[in-house]
Amino acid sequence: MHYFKLKGKYLYCEDVQVEDLAKRFGTPLYVYSQRTLREHFDKIKKAFKAVSPLICYSVKANSNISILKSLVSRGAGLDIVSAGELYRAMRAGCSPKKIVYASVGKTAEEIKQAIKLGILMFNVESLSELAQINAIAGNLGKKVDVALRINPDINPKTHKYITTGRKETKFGIEIGSARKVFLKRDNYPNLNIVGVHIHIGSQIIQVGPFIKAIKKILKLFKELNKKNIKITYFNIGGGLGIIYDREKPQTAQEFSGKALPFLKEKGLKIILEPGRFIVGNAGILVTKVLYIKENPSKRFIVVDAAMNDLIRPALYGAYHKIVPAKKVTRSQGYKVTRKADVVGPVCESGDFLGKDRKLDVAEGDFLAVMGAGAYSFSMSSNYNSRPKAAEVLVKKNRAYLIRKREDCRDLVGKEILL
């Protein structure tokens, strides 16, 4: 579901023509639809209404402060993983009491800062970290709420790089160790171990692995309950898949339909951490066709966006639909029967946005790389000394610049010439 639609021969973001945006703001350009991301947020909220969850949007998916504000002002909390994300959360006006903090590598400085700000809780990923937070809390004279991130050892059937709930991954605490922590919670006098967090991966299509993981944890809660240990929060993480190509992911409603029977009436406060589900299809990357290269052995469409702008195809072998911002009718021009690779200017073969696409485009035309709302700008780099793209947020018939395009001076702004 999204609000990037063809009207006549032009692609629109809500009520704004994408080609107009490309001309006005230049390319490569990220364009987001506020309505799309907000409706996705509303969908999850509605689906899980029966348990009134705290929905903490996963900042790493797309961390632009105006995107965060669009969600925070709608009631979202935030799921963060670094001091940088905490800073962004504050800038976007998020209440610390709606912030949960994961990451296997929180530094002492980061922990201190988050305690001082009074975030809702840490999702703790190792016994060393637990000891560290306990010590820092002690030094600060505070008692700090934490959840244990448990690694449930479940295969979510997604790309290996975004599989995070199998025991051979670095994430979370194995269930046996977590059990011991709960039983010996007096070892951590400065912590309230109030919850459990799971997050088994990202872009998960099937509901089965989620339910398996939830059941595993609920079994632990039952055991602990018998020993009079009560858990308040159950953070079931994120990871709901979206449609990039022909995937048929579970809807929020289907997910909640399967999950709620297990979660309702347990007296648990539920936390959800959707990222890609909210913002994935709410953004596109707009790019200009620089050259059409008709080699005897292959056709290439060379565009001005590259792997530094969008690394998902190279890094995960990810598929992104690519469509023209303006549909050309056959009578106007050429007929394209030859498939082409859509590639950027970066000097390596890993720099491609799509392979073997049939596209009716000419030099100077604009293309939209769909599904580029999540893990797209947030992973962008300056490789090949390419300034980062600009970002625009569309609200109905108006477009707002939410990140200025970098320029050459920005590239060297931190450098010192000896």
Added chain:
Amino acid sequence: MHYFKLKGKYLYCEDVQVEDLAKRFGTPLYVYSQRTLREHFDKIKKAFKAVSPLICYSVKANSNISILKSLVSRGAGLDIVSAGELYRAMRAGCSPKKIVYASVGKTAEEIKQAIKLGILMFNVESLSELAQINAIAGNLGKKVDVALRINPDINPKTHKYITTGRKETKFGIEIGSARKVFLKRDNYPNLNIVGVHIHIGSQIIQVGPFIKAIKKILKLFKELNKKNIKITYFNIGGGLGIIYDREKPQTAQEFSGKALPFLKEKGLKIILEPGRFIVGNAGILVTKVLYIKENPSKRFIVVDAAMNDLIRPALYGAYHKIVPAKKVTRSQGYKVTRKADVVGPVCESGDFLGKDRKLDVAEGDFLAVMGAGAYSFSMSSNYNSRPKAAEVLVKKNRAYLIRKREDCRDLVGKEILL
């Protein structure tokens, strides 16, 4: 060859202790040895002395302006691929007459700017680009020197992402088309087509593919000569492999030994474009151990550097040696028999620096990721809202900050809160 050596129990960069640098500048930290990169430059220069080549360092490998200046002041020219790199080249004080400009996606604006600055030549990658440069040169009333980048269709036997000289890659012009361009060079009245450029890939271990490609081009030159078309420049590109693990790459001397017999006495001006060869082993990434995570099923060393700092392991499956900045003797502590994955704080399983390493380290220790001079900082991103690392250049017994560490404010500096 490099100047990162263990002296006693401490790792040194030239005459400076790496651990001291980590404490002084913080981590993650890139540390470069000027002597290493300059000696690599000298090696290539010496190996090809017989043809007095112009050695254009490949800026994309490591584009810090102080690194560029270290080489430019030694006589190097620069191989660039974008307006950003051209800007850097100027900042580093490089003469435009020593700059060659490749890239499959040069924009009109970039071409115009480079012509105005008077660079040595463009390496042209397609017929469309050739027409475009010709048109822009005409508008500017200039005659512009170009080389045709020919795709020789040679397998360099390296990672597919850095293979750039096979016909199914986006790079260069197929040899048949290039021949036609030379024969019909009058079609481009504003261009002097003075040279041929080849670049078959990166991290190439064997000399064979280079020689094959060179011979293919020399055959073309012979044909053209018969038709009275004289080529002035032969740019044989870069791509010389280095030692990351147990590779046994050809030395510069071995390469020149095989190549020079073909290049000498042809009256050709030779250009070389080494990048990784010069800087690859001249840099390390220093990182602090945050947590040791002893799971029943696996051991993890969680450090404060991550895939945003160094994406080569995730993107190319690249191997980097990892060594402690200070060697711990057995008697001082623990004995490590268990292999560990060295991972960063970023929230995905693709975030690792090394797998299954035996390392004697404790929390708080510093590690050096070796061979992190090329395609390391230059590919870094702000993923997970992590500020980019600082960079330090060591000259003998002194260390100079050449890039300040980013902070949280830098992350959002270009963003606009609606």
